[in-house]
Amino acid sequence: MEGKGLPAMKDDLIHRDLASIVGEDYASNRPEELFIYSVDSGTEGPRKVDYVVMPKNVDQVQKIVAVANQHRIPITPMGANLTLNGLGLPVNGGIVMDMKRMDRILELNRQRKYVVVEAGVTQGMLGSYLEKNCPELEHSRPEAPPMATIVGNIVIRGHGYLSLRYGNNSHHINGLEVVLPTGEVCNIGAGCVSPWPFCKGPLPDMTGLFCGWNGTTGVITKLSLKLFPKRRMLDVVGYAMDDLELVPELLYQVTHTDMVDNLFVVGFASDTHESHKYVTASITGDLDEEIAYKKAVLKKIAAGYQEGRVRFDYPVWDPLKSRFVEKPPYVTPALAADFERGGGFRYCGAILPVDKIPEAWRKGMEIAHRLGINFSAGIQILGYCHSAMFGYVYPFNRAEEQEVERVRKAMRETNEAVLQMGGIPWKAEVAAQKQIIEKMEPNTHDLMKKIWKALDPNGIMNPGNWCK
Numbered sequence: 053m054e055g056k057g058l059p060a061m062k063d064d065l066i067h068r069d070l071a072s073i074v075g076e077d078y079a080s081n082r083p084e085e086l087f088i089y090s091v092d093s094g095t096e097g098p099r100k101v102d103y104v105v106m107p108k109n110v111d112q113v114q115k116i117v118a119v120a121n122q123h124r125i126p127i128t129p130m131g132a133n134l135t136l137n138g139l140g141l142p143v144n145g146g147i148v149m150d151m152k153r154m155d156r157i158l159e160l161n162r163q164r165k166y167v168v169v170e171a172g173v174t175q176g177m178l179g180s181y182l183e184k185n186c187p188e189l190e191h192s193r194p195e196a197p198p199m200a201t202i203v204g205n206i207v208i209r210g211h212g213y214l215s216l217r218y219g220n221n222s223h224h225i226n227g228l229e230v231v232l233p234t235g236e237v238c239n240i241g242a243g244c245v246s247p248w249p250f251c252k253g254p255l256p257d258m259t260g261l262f263c264g265w266n267g268t269t270g271v272i273t274k275l276s277l278k279l280f281p282k283r284r285m286l287d288v289v290g291y292a293m294d295d296l297e298l299v300p301e302l303l304y305q306v307t308h309t310d311m312v313d314n315l316f317v318v319g320f321a322s323d324t325h326e327s328h329k330y331v332t333a334s335i336t337g338d339l340d341e342e343i344a345y346k347k348a349v350l351k352k353i354a355a356g357y358q359e360g361r362v363r364f365d366y367p368v369w370d371p372l373k374s375r376f377v378e379k380p381p382y383v384t385p386a387l388a389a390d391f392e393r394g395g396g397f398r399y400c401g402a403i404l405p406v407d408k409i410p411e412a413w414r415k416g417m418e419i420a421h422r423l424g425i426n427f428s429a430g431i432q433i434l435g436y437c438h439s440a441m442f443g444y445v446y447p448f449n450r451a452e453e454q455e456v457e458r459v460r461k462a463m464r465e466t467n468e469a470v471l472q473m474g475g476i477p478w479k480a481e482v483a484a485q486k487q488i489i490e491k492m493e494p495n496t497h498d499l500m501k502k503i504w505k506a507l508d509p510n511g512i513m514n515p516g517n518w519c520k
C-alpha cells in the first residue's frame with residue numbers, strides 16, 4: 053500500500069487529480085495544512101497524511117475514490133475528528149477526506165419522524181435546525197462538542213441522551229447512502245425500494261456493514277435518522293450512596309419504573325474508595341403533575357433501602373443539575389480535562405454488563421493510583437440496563453510528555469482489564485483494536501476479512517484500522 057513517502061512526481065499527479073475534482077481551494081498537500089489533519093485532541097498521532105480533500109457532493113466523492121483506486125492510495129473519511137482515539141486519522145498515510153463541506157439538511161418529515169442529512173452535518177447544526185423548524189422532535193445527541201458530525205457518531209456506534217430509551221445512536225438509522233470502495237453509490241434501507249427512507253424496511257440489514265467499521269467499508273454520504281418526541285419539561289433527580297455494590301440493583305429498579313429518560317452514574321476525580329457514588333435520573337413530561345408523579349415513584353425506591361444507605365436527592369446539586377438538564381451538556385470536558393495545566397484527556401469507553409460496574413470502578417481507581425494520574429468515571433446506562441458505557445476518564449497536561457505517556461499506559465491497561473471483565477472497549481484506538489482482535493473468535497475475524505475483500509478489493513478504505 054502506498055501513502056508513505058510518495059515520489060515527488062506522483063505526489064504532484066495525485067494532488068492535481070484531486071484539485072481537478074474539488075477545485076484548488078479544497079485539495080492540499082501543503083505540510084502546514086496536512087499537520088492539522090495528522091493529530092487529534094487525545095494522545096494519538098501525529099500520523100502521516102499525504103493529502104487532504106474536501107468534497108462537496110457525492111459525485112466528487114466517487115471521483116476521489118476512483119483516484120485512490122487508480123493510485124492504490126488509502127482514503128480515511130473524517131468528520132470532526134473528535135473521537136479522542138485517533139479514529140479519524142490515517143494509519144497508513146494517504147488521503148484524508150474531510151466531509152465538512154457536505155453540510156446540507158435535505159429533508160425533514162415530521163409525521164414520519166425522520167430527517168435526512170449529508171455526512172458533514174454536525175450535532176449543533178441539526179439541533180438548531182430542529183429547534184427552529186420542529187421543536188417537538190429531537191435526535192439523540194451525544195455529549196460531544198457541537199461540531200461532531202451526526203455520521204461520525206453513528207459510524208462509531210455512539211450514544212446520546214436518548215440511548216437509555218431507544219438504544220445507541222446507530223439503532224436510529226433508517227437508511228444510508230454510501231459510496232462503496234469500488235466507487236458505486238449504494239442506497240441502503242427502505243429508500244432502496246420506496247421513494248422514502250422512512251425505515252430500514254423488512255430487508256437484510258446492511259446498515260451494519262458501515263457501523264462500527266471506522267470507515268473501512270465505504271464513505272457514507274447521506275443518512276436518514278429517526279427523530280423522537282421532545283417533551284416540554286425536563287428535570288433530574290439523584291441518588292447518593294457510599295456502597296458501590298448497591299449501584300447495579302438500584303439501576304435495575306430505576307429502569308424498571310419505565311419513567312426515566314437518561315441514567316448516569318458519576319464519580320469525581322478526587323474520588324476514593326470511600327466517597328459517594330451518584331446516580332442521576334432524567335425525567336421528562338408535559339405536565340407538572342406528570343413530573344411530580346415520576347419523582348414520587350423514584351423517591352420510593354430510595355425509601356426501600358435501609359435508612360441512609362441510598363439517599364434520594366432533589367433538587368440535585370446545581371452543577372449536576374445543569375449537566376443533565378441543559379442539552380447538550382457541556383460540563384463533562386470542563387470537569388475532566390486538565391485545561392489549567394495545558395489541557396487534554398482520554399477516556400476508555402468500555403461497553404460492559406451493568407453488574408460489572410463496581411469491579412470496573414475499582415480497577416480504574418487501582419490503575420490511576422498506581423500510575424499517579426487522576427481518574428473520574430462517567431457511566432451512561434444504555435437501553436434500560438442492557439449495557440453500560442463505562443467512561444474511564446484520564447486527564448493530562450499535554451506539555452508534560454511523561455504524564456501523556458502515563459495516560460497512554462493507563463489506556464492500555466484499562467483496555468486489557470475491560471476485556472478480562474468480559475467487556476469491549478468502545479471506539480477503540482488502533483492498539484486497543486489489536487487487543488480486541490486477539491480475543492475475537494478467529495471465524496468472526498475471518499468474516500471481517502472476507503467482507504473487506506468483497507467490498508474493497510484494492511484495500512483503499514482506511515487500511516490499518518481494525519487491523520485491516
Ligand SMILES: Cc1cc2nc3c(=O)[nH]c(=O)nc-3n(C[C@H](O)[C@H](O)[C@H](O)COP(=O)(O)OP(=O)(O)OC[C@H]3O[C@@H](n4cnc5c(N)ncnc54)[C@H](O)[C@@H]3O)c2cc1C
Binds near residue numbers: 129135139202208270
Ligand atoms: C468531550 C467529548 C464528549 C464526547 N461525548 C460523547 C458521547 O456522549 N457519546 C458519544 O457517542 N460520543 C461522544 N464523544 C465521542 C465522539 O466525539 C463523538 O461520537 C463524535 O460524534 C464523533 O464524530 P466526529 O465527527 O468527530 O467523527 P470522526 O472522529 O471524524 O470520525 C469517527 C470515525 O468515523 C469515520 N467516518 C467519519 N465520517 C465518515 C463517513 N462520512 N463515512 C464513513 N466513515 C466516516 C472516521 O474515519 C472515523 O473512523 C465525545 C467526544 C468528546 C471530545
